[in-house]
Amino acid sequence: MTSPVFLTRVVLRNYKSIGNCDVKLQPLTYLIGANGSGKSNFLDAMHLVRDALVGSLDNALSERGGLPEVRRRSSGHPTHFGIRLEFILPSGMRGHFAFNVGALKNGGYEVQTEECAIGGRGKGPFYSIERGKLKQSSESTFPAVTSDRLALVAVSGLTAFRPVFDALVSMGFYNLNPKLMRELQKPQDGRLLKPVGENIASVIGHLEKHAQEQIKTIEEYLQTVVPMVHGFERKAVGPMETLEFRQDMAGSAHPWRFLAQSMSDGTLRALGVLTALFQGNRDYSPTLVGIEEPETALHPAASAALREALTKASRHTQIIVTSHSPDLLDDPNLDPDSMLAVLSEGGETHIAPLDEASRRAMREHLFSAGELLRMNQLTPDREVLATQAKNQADLFGDISV
Incomplete structure (x- = not known):
């Protein structure tokens, strides 16, 4: 079986509460931290990339309140933010x-630098753009680009890129809303579940046609979490569903x-989480699924089943899941390498692997993560945080090994 890992490393600079972040991701990564620590901001950085590619950078920023709300607020007043995804x-x-976005004096913004490379510089497809102008490219032809959009949208027309x-737009990020899942929905594209579950009926309908084995898996876990529920199916109600x-x-x-x-919030959220996890099928499969606090509205006794489903x-x-639930993490077999600790100090978010004392306690089964x-x-490991602060990773350049 091929590895499920798509994103291997995420580097962020001045994104919302995150001043500097450089972390590696596992097949299953738990982001652990208190409410308000900045876990959601980490996921949102990747979500912004997907939104900017599916729609436009302008819409992605506007949905988040504009550039002033996206770039980090601090006494230093950073005028830009940057994201690097290794895959x-x-x-x-x-x-x-990788790209960084900076503010303009007239109140606008521009993509200052954008770079994409497959296989490393000089070893495969590559381009580098500065302020809407092509600087380098492996390709003999290149589409017109502008500084207010991510060039990858236009470049996606080239076979090489x-x-x-396709891989970046196939990421899914979820903060499920039972109220919207409960309402009648218009039939929609059911290949990928939308962020709050607003097309879940279409997704279930798609799986019923193309992946009955996934429906069976979802039903089995749902019955474990909500024993009274024996199954579910898409139901047409006039022109709605x-x-x-x-x-x-x-x-x-x-x-x-x-x-x-007529169903409870807990039941609908549980179904939404399980659908997000097992929506992949032969017709379409997400490259990455990020879920905000999947344990919300679930009884603590359901945590073991949820943890098994995640695995x-x-x-x-x-x-990738965000959580601050001891019950979800109450398993002595959880790998400490699968966890990133998130801490907020002075309004700034810090993210790093667990410190050595915590890792040793888990490895030696002295304590569970919960x-x-x-x-x-x-x-988070203070030495790693100090290294991150002292040697800030370059957003651009060849991939790390």
Whole structure:
């Protein structure tokens, strides 16, 4: 089986509360930290990349309140932010995509530098752009680009760079909203679940047609989390659609059927999380799935099933979850390498692997990650943070090994 890892390394500069970040990702990565520590901002940086490629950079920034709300606020008043994503394509080729966006005096913004390379500089497809002008490229022809858009959108028309574009837009990021999942939905593209679950009926319908084995997996985990629920299916309601659930009722020999509008927040969130995890199929599969606090609205007893589902899904799709739940992490077999600790100090977010004391306690089975979290002992490695601050990683240049 090929590795599920798509993003191997993420470097951020001045993104929201994150001044500087340089971390490596695993098939399953837990971002652990208190409320308000900046976990969501880390996921949002990758989400912005996807939004800017699917729509436009202008829309992606506007949806987040504009450049002033995206770049980090500090006494130093940074005027730019930067993102670097290192990846492994489905073909096995490594590469990176990086850019920084800076403010203009008239209140606008520009992509100051953008770079994409597959296989390393001089070894494969490559381009470098500064302020809307092509500086270097491996290709004999190159589309027109402008400084207010990411060039990869235009460059995706070239065969060499299409795999990078396709992989980045196939990332999915989720903060599921039971209220919207409960409402009647217009039929939509069901290949990829949308961020708050607003097209979940279409996604379930797509899986019913193309991946019955995934539906079975989702149903099995959902029944473990919500034992009364025996199944679900897409249901047409005039020109709209919703989900219909089969649920045990006392005194009835057969399950009763209920539409999504009658189901609890916990049940709908659980279904949304499981659908996000197991939506991949032969027709379409996400390269990465990021989920905000998947344990929200679930009973603590469901944590073991959720943790098992996360692990199973990560064998086929790279998974990143944010959490501050000791119950979700209460497993002595969790790998300390799969965790990144997130800490906020002075309004700035710091992200790094766990410190050596925490790692040793987990490796020697002295404490589980959940127990350490209850004792407030899951903290980032201070030496790594000091190194990050002293030797800030270059957004541009060849990939790290």
